Amino acid sequence: MTAAAGRERSGGAARRAPHRRTRGRMSSIITVIAALAAWEVSSRLGILPNSVFPSMSQTATRLGELLIDPLFWAAFVETVVSWIVGVLIAAAIGIPVGMVLGRVAFAYRSTRLLVDFLRTIPSIAVIPLITLLFGATMQMKIILIVYGAVWPLVLQMIYGVRDTDKVLVDTVHSYKVSKWRAAASVLFPSALPYLVTGMRISIVVGLLLAISAEMLGSAPGIGLELALAQTGGDLSLTYAYIVFIGLVAVLVDILLRRLSRVVLFWHASVREEKP
């Protein structure tokens, strides 16, 4: 969270100096072009051995071919569907559970060790088990994603609910507001910034796990295609998949950052702009 805050801050500084921002953008465009050119030149000159690094142009051509291949998009849809469904189920479980645990001290203390233990099991480690139980299927992928993506949501909701203004909680108490209404109109909004952070982490984790389940558990999707490209010895195709996955992840990151600013405009703006 500190990282995100820091980046937002530097973004604010850039907004204040428009000419500096364009200069920054120019320099970064030049760097990207230079890096791509360096990749191409060094693989042409044989500095990067061709046996392990295909050239940039080869990779780009393969990526271009992929983007017009309907089979590729079918595999991508497999990945995206499990990703979205998994994260949604994780949210449906994680948000209410986190709210209860954040609100009820006894429940929080009783489950603390358990939650700590379960969430630190590297989520990938359950792949062999669930592959045996469910086979290399969409179901298996979704279960893995739910398992991995639920913890950030639970934890962030706990922090968020516990961070609710004590006066607000007392006020709700003295006005005898019903529990449901208090949860919906006091706890939830005040935990929203935490929830947004939790969702961001869960969504990123969800993509990572979808691809991992496909690569390591052979469930259909782009991860499986990537693994197949490598075992088939098609190196430039392997790189094309990796570049594609990287681009998707970057895009998601940018979208989430924008979206969280939109969702939290009332919160972030109120808190940041005050001197």
Added chain:
Amino acid sequence: MSTEAIVTATRARAGKTPKRRALTIITEIWLPILLFAIWWFASADSTSIYFPSLQSILEALGEMLTQRFASDIVPSLQNLGMGLLIAIVSGIAIGALLGLSPGLYRAFQPLLEFMRAIPGVALLPVMLVIFGIGSSMKIAVIAFGAFWPIMMNTVDGVLSVDGMTREVSKSYRLSRFDHVLRVVLPAASPQIISGMRLSVSLSVILIVASEYIASTEGIGYIELMSARMYQMDTMWASLLLLGVLGYVANVLFRYVEHVVLRWHRGVRGNTQGGQG
């Protein structure tokens, strides 16, 4: 909050009556113990191949810990430690460099954001081609994956060192080296450490993943092989072991964090302490 206030608050917390402390401990452990007991008795005469009895799982775990410790568990931990070490050293060094020269950072930012976004697992096939099967490939995957959170957080931490601090160290004519080592990095340490915390959990994931894909040793390898051979007690045992490993890594790290950042909490009050 003043330092004294924190000191009294911690004293008050530490000075709980033994009875209340016992109660706290009981509330924390009754559920895990209950679940463990339920698992034990419910699985006691299990005939399912997928869910063997907890007793046989624990026996398999004992066997694994005694017989395969040197051959599988130690290599896993070694690769993990090595990869993490490379990531920490290079992440802090490059992060500090980029943080101190914002122009350079801005220029490289999109490239770095892209590299960071590539999931470490997706790089396994390529790392396999470059390094072949062996521990160098695993170390490379871990180092790559664990590098980004540390590096990015170091940059953020260094960028957030306030101007006043910089001016002071300039007016004391600190050498550039001293300035970085004694002023900038300590000031950035809370962020660096929170990046490292992410990296630790990431690297546990990556060691398991790398042991799945091409390996002849390691806890992840044992797990995958036993799952393929339907030796479910060994599989459950390695899953438990990985859980314990992840948990211990986390607890150890929390302790390190506590020690390293002690000064920080003292200076700033406990405004950032809520995450523990």
